[in-house]
Amino acid sequence: MQLEFSPADEQFRNEVASWLRDHLCGEFAAIRGRGGPGDEHHFVDERKAWERTLAEGGWTCIGWPEQWGGRGATIEQQVIFNEEYARAGGPGRLGHIGETLTGPTLLAFGSEQQKQRYLPDIRAGQAFWCQGYSEPGAGSDLSNIKTRAEWDEQERVWRFYGQKVWTSLAHESDFIFVLARTDVSQRGHRGLSFFLVPLAQEGLEIRPITQLTGTAEFNEVFFDGACCSPEDLVGEEGDGWRVAMGLLGFERGVSTLGQQMLFQVELDEVIRLAKENGASRQPALRQRIAEAHIGLRTLRYNSLRMLSGEDDGSLSREAMIYKLAWSNWHRNLGKLAMDVLGPEAELVESAPYELNRLQSLFLFTRADTIYGGTNQIQRNLIAERALGMPREPRGDA
Amino acid sequence: MLLESAERFLGEHSSSQVVRAAAELPSGVDLALWSRVTEELGWQVVAIPEACDGLGLGAVELVILLEKLGARLSPIPFFASALAAMILRTVPTSPEQTRLFEALAGGAVVAFAHTDARPDWNEVGVKVSSAGAPHIAELNGEARYVIAGGVAEQLLVAARGEGGVRLFSVPSDAPGVSVRHRPTVDQTRSLAEVTLTGVLVEPGCELAADWERGLGVSLDMARILSAAEQVGCAQEALDMTVAYVGERVQFGRTIASFQAVKHKAADMMLKVESARSLLYYAACTADAWLQGSADDQALREAAAMVASAAGDTAFFVTGTGIQLHGGVGITEEYDIQLYFKRARALEAYLGRPDESRERLAQMLLDGPELEGTVHAA
CATH class of the missing domain: 1.20.140.10 (Butyryl-CoA Dehydrogenase, subunit A, domain 3)
Structure with missing residues (x-):
């Protein structure tokens, strides 16, 4: 077991720490240590501005390949970044779903068009994502998803009907990735597909869930005809479970x-x-x-x-x-x-x-x-x- | 490589029958098996300095072997041999130290005797008295719970004298030394009682004077080595329990398919892996101490943490193992009970888990702050 990082990694640590020292101050001093679990609903505008500052410094999406604006950082460097970020009191990351879930999913399973459309805005701290997996009837039994995606031949769009739940920060996000059933004759993990859906549209309603703390970080998201274009289906139709689970093993x-x-x-x-x-x-x-x-x-x-x-x-x-x-x-x-x-x-x-x-x-x-x-x-x-x-x-x- | 060869050898030569047979011997030790280990595998030289025919390795390698020995409850005096080597590495260089290193490298058994009948497992527990420094010293008193004491050729005796605690090298057949074998609840590991009556020790055989700090360090080393046996013991208890519940059928299915059973097994593994992570850290810290890159405080903290975690883990896992075995778990025939007994014995050796936690609490709450608790790896 290695208890220490290499000298090159320690050099990287110093670089991270000194950048954070120089930037997590002034207008951002108030959000140090804020926005973590239990506090995620605070300082949202300031934390979005902070995401853009991080992005300008090249500190968002550091594990992504350089081609997509990342640093191609090693596992060790990503660990160190997270450790120094926490040590510096870095605020809760509004961009983390996009950076750690949407991005890697698109890099592994997305089309060239999807990558070009979505990755740059995530990397720039301009687009924020939330996660549409859980449903009232699909908690521990995640594959029991009932939300439907129906193909609208006339408008040539996918339309969604159903409900997602425990969606952190949906009300502060721009997009949601949705695991929905495209083949209702199938059960369990078969017949599911993975979609990228804009939140600000007709037929989509977000309702906050007040928790035992009196605060509301989680939401319910209701779909009643909200849509996305055919280009926003990730992977093949019916391949959603593999896409959703693909990265967990790594x-x-x-x-x-x-x-x-x-x-x-x-x-x-x-x-x-x-x-x-x-x-x-x-x-x-x-x-x-x-x-x-x-x-x-x-x-x-x-x-x-x-x-x-x-x-x-x-x-x-x-x-x-x-x-x-x-x-x-x-x-x-x-x-x-x-x-x-x-x-x-x-x-x-x-x-x-x-x-x-x-x-x-x-x-x-x-x-x-x-x-x-x-x-x-x-x-x-x-x-x-x-x-x-x-x-x-x-x-x- | 060490790991694979240890697993292979012990799988072949340290079966349940061998362990149970050794438990019938007065000394509780299988000296024939020990001879094979020292002659064919040479584990006894692992922590001996290279200058004294050893490999010059340390706690990291010792815990790998001790985990495997703990998993088999092997009836050989490796723990005593390893601990003696580590203790000798904490005392000043002397001809007697060299002689003992060479004896250990040759397979001699050296046992550590330091505490009396009401042990505090620290310097307060040292009750053997020494008089006569700096000339020939005379030792009087009793030391109990001496691991491998019954088969040791040589004893490392902690004694109290005018200058505080001192450490002596005493042949177990010296005039005035009597060693009594004591059968134990843990049938597979016996303990001895050493009585010293007017034992005269040459000045060259005083390994260290003013040894209170050294005793503290030695006990911490012992706690870390002992934790390795506990982790091994717990792992084996988990494995044999999972194997048993995978065969036992009730209600028309193996009991391993019931969540009530699976969740207990998962909790057992959670504890074993957690204790193992701490053990690896503690072994690295012990080696860092030997190399001068960790201080006494870091070693004390690591030892207290791993003693607490490994002690609780081995007791919980072996006890739950009996529970999941059901009725057969309380029979003499099944081995799980032997592991439970070993876990109980090791949990109490050198201080219960709650005593370890109290030592830590003193560091965290009473003394100066532990610096950089997270980052100090």
């Missing part, structure tokens, strides 16, 4: 160290608070704080193991446990933060429901063990793919 934890940097900031805050208010003298809390420290360091070495592993596209055992490990860790930290706060934990900052950072952490981390594959689904995946245990038989309902 995830090697580029964002993990950056995420852990944010976790460390939160843990440091909990430790500082515990020392201040005397919670640090309670033996039971001392145990849990030590456990939190061990857990976060475990995530780090787990990530470094992932990075030191074979780059053959297969998921290693340490990669397979990562989601379950970090989500449990983070959720436990939220509870620990409340317990360290003591009786004060119960009082909100101001009416009607203005939460402080740790209260928000406590409530929002309940989502961590649900989105992106619930803990139950993660355990199924570990048992079936890593341990070779049998799959659960599928019900017929």
